[in-house]
Amino acid sequence: MKRIVIVGGVAAGMSAAARLRRLDEQAEIVVLERDHYVSYANCGLPYHIGGVIPKRESLQVTTPEHLRATMNLDVRTEQDVVGVDRDAKLVQVVDLLSGTRYAEPYDVLVLTQGATPLRPPVPGIDHPRVLTLRSIPDMDAIIALIDAGAQSAIVIGGSYIGVEVAEALRMRGLAVDLVELQPQVMPLLDPELATDLRDHMTLHGVGMHLGTAATAFHDRGGRVTVDLQSGDSLTADLVVLAVGVRPISSLATAIGLALGPRGGIAVDAHMRSSDPAIYAAGDMVEVTDTVTGQPALIALAGPANRQGRIIADHICGRDSAYTSTQGTAVVKIFDMTAVMTGASERTLRRVGRPYQKITIHPSGHAGYYPGSKAMQLKLLFAPDDGKILGAQIVGYDGVDKRIDVLATAIRAGMSVYDLEHLELAYAPPYGSAKDPVNMAGFVAANLLRGDVVAWYAEDYAQLDPSTTLIDVRSPKEYAAWHMANAINIPLPDLRARMDEIQAAAARGPIRLYCMVGFRSYQAYRILRQRGIVDVATLSGGAKTFLGLSGTSLAAEQFDPALTEADLAAEAQLDAVSFAFIRTI
């Protein structure tokens, strides 16, 4: 009879325990959890703060008593594991309730201690109103301050937890400022996708302080003043630190387990540490990045749960293996959704991996069916075989669906050519006959097949002075906003004005753009086939250009009604393209 001790009773740990019991009715399974709660919904914490999940007990999925009754698990809370004698196979435990210390024998030890929020060594960071959010007690502390009358908050960190907490606090009516070191929110996204998110948060009343950091925290009569690198300072009733997490590796280090280059526990494909009697999983371990092949720390619930399962399998003599983590993630930001899977452009540049990219702005579902809005979808792929390397999407409806399809495609090793052929479910409330994922495949395949040459928003500043920049949108759209130095030749006039364009082409390159990149693609095809050689179309159009420059359309000098009309005109002018998106 095997004796398995699991340290940590949330995602990976409880998954391992439950699966172990199902595979081995005889095993003795002990779960030691440092906190008061096991198996709670920690991704739900911000939503209880915000009141979306009204009942606190909804977050507590089970209790040690239930786990014993149904699964015959020995789950003990408030037990701190302070040491491991690997030779004697003994875990040293302190019972935090009684203060007593005891040893627990194991045949197999499973470490699933997770990660802990970073608290950078900034002066004053230990102020009692500078909080973090990782556990139910953390959540309780934030709610207690709100219930006690807190009316303002500063969130430090603009990644997942930071934006979720900012939203939650706004929903409770607090004035909220968000501070992020990078010049964008959601720093894992490439920058052009983050602009709309920033503006959406601003619209919802979050004060956005990007590209700056907290340099000090001061008490101001019980409130907190945060000094920023920018020279500004902010004062609020509470501060939530959400600047990332680091693996809880102190125990593993103390007992001599090997760590990986990023500071997480090193494990093999079976989630076994350098000691074959000790497994580890979840936020504390290093995984292989699916796309880059490099070691990575990726704190995600899905992988943690699946790793727990694999540990149970392997302990029970099965050959289950964990391959890699691709970093598929989603975050809700008020009415918007941001998602990613695989590598970002920033990551690919960092690792020196060749790539190509396209950006499109399709609707979540058929434009004529109410409730749909445009999303921005960026696809990264290999220049040689078109293999999909990564995708990011920001938008409203149907964003989470498309990233799951793309995540599956990456897992299957699909190329952009495969995306062209995917047969996805279509009815007007759900999608388009040519789904955004198909469209991304079409555009990317066009690029790889040489049917179009793209230029990118970041090339704008380096355009050769001899370049003729042509805006192929309508005169009305052009009048509302256009790139500096662009001339206007609307798509329908293009064939009639070939002489003019030929003359420009004799002087230098032709660079085209429109709102989202479709009319300029049509224009490219016309010009290229009529003998213009140095011509290219702006990938993602003006929308992506504005996103990269940190200026969303709404923030421009646009009359919003005109913008609406422009978009309608765009749809009309792109009629045939949209025809096959929208019809049937």
Added chain:
Amino acid sequence: MKRIVIVGGVAAGMSAAARLRRLDEQAEIVVLERDHYVSYANCGLPYHIGGVIPKRESLQVTTPEHLRATMNLDVRTEQDVVGVDRDAKLVQVVDLLSGTRYAEPYDVLVLTQGATPLRPPVPGIDHPRVLTLRSIPDMDAIIALIDAGAQSAIVIGGSYIGVEVAEALRMRGLAVDLVELQPQVMPLLDPELATDLRDHMTLHGVGMHLGTAATAFHDRGGRVTVDLQSGDSLTADLVVLAVGVRPISSLATAIGLALGPRGGIAVDAHMRSSDPAIYAAGDMVEVTDTVTGQPALIALAGPANRQGRIIADHICGRDSAYTSTQGTAVVKIFDMTAVMTGASERTLRRVGRPYQKITIHPSGHAGYYPGSKAMQLKLLFAPDDGKILGAQIVGYDGVDKRIDVLATAIRAGMSVYDLEHLELAYAPPYGSAKDPVNMAGFVAANLLRGDVVAWYAEDYAQLDPSTTLIDVRSPKEYAAWHMANAINIPLPDLRARMDEIQAAAARGPIRLYCMVGFRSYQAYRILRQRGIVDVATLSGGAKTFLGLSGTSLAAEQFDPALTEADLAAEAQLDAVSFAFIRTI
């Protein structure tokens, strides 16, 4: 310079035309459309009837004038193609406006005439108020009757168009009855998934008449009386026939093109008919079914659009090929969504393909985050290698997302083992840490690996009299409803009552069930490991059992409040299982 004549200007035809122009700026492209409209949103027709799409012009994506201006296409509406001289390469056209006849030369001819609604030879079917819905004029005719005061309608046919029209008419306040020959709505779904849909339609006031057919239509003072096979008769102000479509093959037949065994035009991988100068695409052609490999008629917008593109490619000398159609489809039925991809169980039985199946009832997103409901997800897969053969889902939130992931998995040739490892996007508003697709993979892989033995709802009537049927739910759930002959041993009591179970096992087989199949799976693992050999768990649990028997829980003798409590109890008792679904 190539001259391409396209007959039919909606999905496949306009896709071909637009792509042709982009690939070949010089080609002469003529589109001949019999109707007044081209490139309109015919999947949107029911939604304009229902008022969800308020403006009729939203359905008209473009006009011939726009198509000429932007794409230099020669699009002619109200042109009836009455013949083709294949030797002379001439299309004979009647201009329906002037009545004149003319010949149009082609180098390449593309037929995209679509399909036409079936009108079975039932007496009285030509009554002027027995309508169909395929085109804008069809829609206008239905709306005209509503505007003229129609207060009741009968919809004949309970597949896609039928249920969409029934919903639309209910939204306009009409009394609606629906008649379907099969004993279920959505006959492409396996029957156990259709029960909830039926009850949902009933809840929304649609009178459901299943397993019966219209035998005659009579005029009753301008209204229509429909006689049913069942002996009943219904009278209403209008009737909408939605009993399927058949390919428009009269022209193709007249000019001697080969048809396939199902009556559609036979085409090769490049969508070329038996005449290499004539291509065809869309609802009029036969395709290869992805899963069965057999010829099939599958009228779907996505494949039609992609086929049009492939035709354009091939005409322009490219090697693009269409592989197959897997039948991915989605339909909205009031607040519910029904989806499918690949083969159904009925289809697999028909073609004699070996399969295994599992059914699960996961939530659309984390149960503790509001707005989620259980879906019923059925997965069909190969018994040998676990290759996914088909999937069907019925539910509320997130149903369309999961079918797109499964459709992609089928296209990638993935197995149920691959589903276990998919890394899908998780945050509480969007999904679960172990997504329904992962869960389906886990359950199916458990079955194939022999970790569980399933029994199925359809086996119930044939259970050997020596069988002990054990309901492992709570006494309260058991008291509310249980299968006839079942005894109650709640999961937490199982280990303590092994003597009793051993005695039963000595007498005959043990068959377990619970609400959705998870507690009984845990019970299976306990009993199997404690030496019970002939034990099996009911796949999909009581919910699927009731679905197959055509009885949804709501229709049982349940106090609805108790049902709610039972489900809560289920969630609580399945705590660990749901723990790893819900946590983090």
